[in-house]
Amino acid sequence: GFDHTTLSTALNVSTAEVRTFLTRQSSGPIVHISDSHHHTNIWTEFVSQQPHQKLAHLKRIVNLEEEVTPKEEESTWSLRKFLCTLLHRKDVVKRVNHEAPSSYNLNNRNPDFKNNYGWSKTVDESDYSPLQRSGNGVYLVNLSQGSMMAPHVNPRAIEYGVVLKGTGRIQIVYPNGTLAMNARVREGDVFWVPRYFPFCQIASSNGPLEFFGFTTSARRNHPQFLVGRNSLMQSLRGPEFAAAFGISEKRLNRIANAQREQVILPSSSSDSPMRMNIGSY
Template identity: 60%
Template sequence: MAWHPKTMITHHMKKMMQDQEEDVEEEVKQKTSWSWRELLESVFGDEIKNMKKDKVAHKSPRSCNLYDRKPDFKNSYGWSVSLDGSDYSPLKSSGIGIYHVNLKPGSMMTPHVNPRATEYGIVIRGSGRIQIVFPNGTNAMDTHIKQGDVFFVPRYFAFCQIASSNEPLDFFGFTTSAQKNKPQFLVGATSLMKSMMGPELAAAFGVSEDSMQNILNAQHESVIVPALQAGQ
């Protein structure tokens, strides 16, 4: 079948236009893809770089078992262990820390303040009480907690947990910071009050230095101590 010159020209022009349209579409796609890549890299640059590194390395972050760690603190009344971004790098990107505390029957985690994070806790075994105080010193909460209960303590609020006299208090939770929390304890051998001890502190309480010293030295234990009155 012979093609008429005009038909051939028309066909060729259509083919050229089609090819040109395809080239333009491809160029637009490439530009759009490049624009999105530039946008994503400008916003999520570090994370994209890390993802690329992980892809090249072909390996996911290692797991970390909290129960394999040596407790940060342990004595006759219980123990506590925590995990932050310096211990497990994936926590840095999530911005949280993890902790686990076990109090033996009749023991107490001494009153303390979290200077860097809000704390969330879940009671996984036993029962007891949690007491929270507003920064101005007034009572915020004093309530019984048992297995399955969830609680939270805002940053800068003083609080303590007390195990019941007849069973332990075992709780696990999260903090809203991947940095080391460094809780400030208000009672016990390593309390903030002891580091502040001096004539000014005694004068603030209206007592002599000797009296203040006797008060601060009355508790020889630190962090976890026997409670005078166990939670009911």
């Protein structure tokens, strides 16, 4: 999957600790959990549920409940016209008996997320109604020098991106955990990420990386971050998850808590909090 340097930065631990963490478990896909009958948590309760209850629970986790929307009016708006509108062009054409909607200037929007290492903006149908017709969402991300958009998964949409400024790297992993792509990108490059494929974007050490793009859903995307303070790694902590990696639950908690940032993570050489000394297994 992700290379050890990327995981080291994402987890805020050393590459040696990442290597040990990933190679500690030598068993197959089914592992034994010592004294598992003494532990009761959300996941053991989940396993005991009926199939329809499991499905409803998973939908709540990833916010995939279908939203009821009225039938949309047929429209002949093209992607070119939509782009012109979004980018605040004045020469958007008028259809017969229809006038183009008001433009939306993405640059004037406040970031939806911002920290010392970058910011991101997203626009969906609740922000700009023409997106309901196109079926697309829009985003703009700026990563400071050496920073990383934490490894995450889009559960709802395919993502297309265009590098506007700077250089960096895009890493994409297959759902089975093997590496799909690890490519350098620069201004003008285009990339796309299939739905459910874990990926991350990393700015080079030479300067910031800025990219703009579309998703194939006009609804709020709710990306699932795998690492960081608000990640799935935090939600899955427990004896089962620790056993999957062949480490103690205490050790797992220390690793999970080593990264104090979320969404956009600092580089390993930045002025972020010092890497935690995880100690022995």
